[in-house]
Amino acid sequence: MTRCRAIIPALALCLMVPTVARAGAPAGEEILLVGAATLHLHLAANLPLPHPVVVEWVRRAAVAVTNYLGRYPVKELSLTIEPGGHRAVNHGVTHGARDIEVRLGSRTEAADLKSDWVMTHEMFHLAFPTLDDRYLWMMEGLSDYLEPVARGRAGQLTPEEVWREFVEGLPQGLPEEGDRGLDHTFTRERIYWGGNLYWLLADVRIREKTDNRRSVDDAIRAILDAGGNGDAVWSLERVLEVGDKATHTTVLKDLHDELGPRAGAVDLDALWKRLGVKYNNGAVTFDDTAPSAVIRMAITYGRPPGLPTVQP
Ligand SMILES: [Zn+2]
Numbered sequence: 001m002t003r004c005r006a007i008i009p010a011l012a013l014c015l016m017v018p019t020v021a022r023a024g025a026p027a028g029e030e031i032l033l034v035g036a037a038t039l040h041l042h043l044a045a046n047l048p049l050p051h052p053v054v055v056e057w058v059r060r061a062a063v064a065v066t067n068y069l070g071r072y073p074v075k076e077l078s079l080t081i082e083p084g085g086h087r088a089v090n091h092g093v094t095h096g097a098r099d100i101e102v103r104l105g106s107r108t109e110a111a112d113l114k115s116d117w118v119m120t121h122e123m124f125h126l127a128f129p130t131l132d133d134r135y136l137w138m139m140e141g142l143s144d145y146l147e148p149v150a151r152g153r154a155g156q157l158t159p160e161e162v163w164r165e166f167v168e169g170l171p172q173g174l175p176e177e178g179d180r181g182l183d184h185t186f187t188r189e190r191i192y193w194g195g196n197l198y199w200l201l202a203d204v205r206i207r208e209k210t211d212n213r214r215s216v217d218d219a220i221r222a223i224l225d226a227g228g229n230g231d232a233v234w235s236l237e238r239v240l241e242v243g244d245k246a247t248h249t250t251v252l253k254d255l256h257d258e259l260g261p262r263a264g265a266v267d268l269d270a271l272w273k274r275l276g277v278k279y280n281n282g283a284v285t286f287d288d289t290a291p292s293a294v295i296r297m298a299i300t301y302g303r304p305p306g307l308p309t310v311q312p
Helices: 051-069 110-114 118-125 133-153 159-173 188-209 216-225 236-247 251-259 268-275 293-301
Strands: 020-023 029-034 037-043 076-083 089-095 099-104 277-280 283-286
Touching: 029 051, 037 051, 051 076, 051 110, 051 118, 051 133, 051 216, 089 118, 099 118, 118 133, 133 159, 133 188, 133 216, 133 236, 133 293, 159 188, 159 268, 159 277, 159 283, 159 293, 188 216, 188 251, 188 268, 188 293, 216 236, 236 251, 268 277, 268 293
Parallel strands: 037 076, 076 099
Antiparallel strands: 020 029, 029 037, 089 099, 277 283
């Protein structure tokens, strides 16, 4: 999958489907009610698809994000969808916790929107604070990590599709010769895939240390509950502190110490073996007898807050 996007300075087993309803709206604006949140959609008249198709695209992304977080991350959001760009979905940008802008190419079809990742990626930016530019990898990597996980939990991707994306993409995020760590290497691959890898490793390690009782889910929900949405400017230290406190571990800090200021060493093949993810010619299969298969299942299917962890 080609990943190319604008940089911003910034249980399927038991699906918690949020209340999503369409309501009356002034001319030129569509309104989506997502639980307690109101999404104001400003849709250009000359989009390549009928407005109901575009609204459904936004709704699916909002369902995935809400299902992951337990609530939509902001109370009010303005979404501007205009024509533009050469691919199906282009130039996704999130401004703080208030506005998302996305452009649709002239040949975009309904199927493109059904398989789109951009809208979900942008919405997750609403749920994490803005950090210093040097930690852009942490912001972009989080949206990249959560997007397939959340779409998978909402039934919008199969487990195989979720893990295929990680297996095929994450090698791009590994350090190359001369790498000075995520905090000091500003290639697109390290920002997006390297950041994505940090969050996957964090999720696996938190779950291993807590007998699968805590996870990145808890860390991100705690950061959001503490006011860490896209409008807030936080220090890295605050993110690590609030996130680690929520999981009763020091995983986020320790992993940053390992991969932030230095290149670090990650053995992806060993990780896939531990999680029981097998890849062969573009096809993913799962080994449920692998030592940490239960962790892979918990990441894949999630659990509502307060309920027991998924067991194999
Ligand atoms: Zn982004």
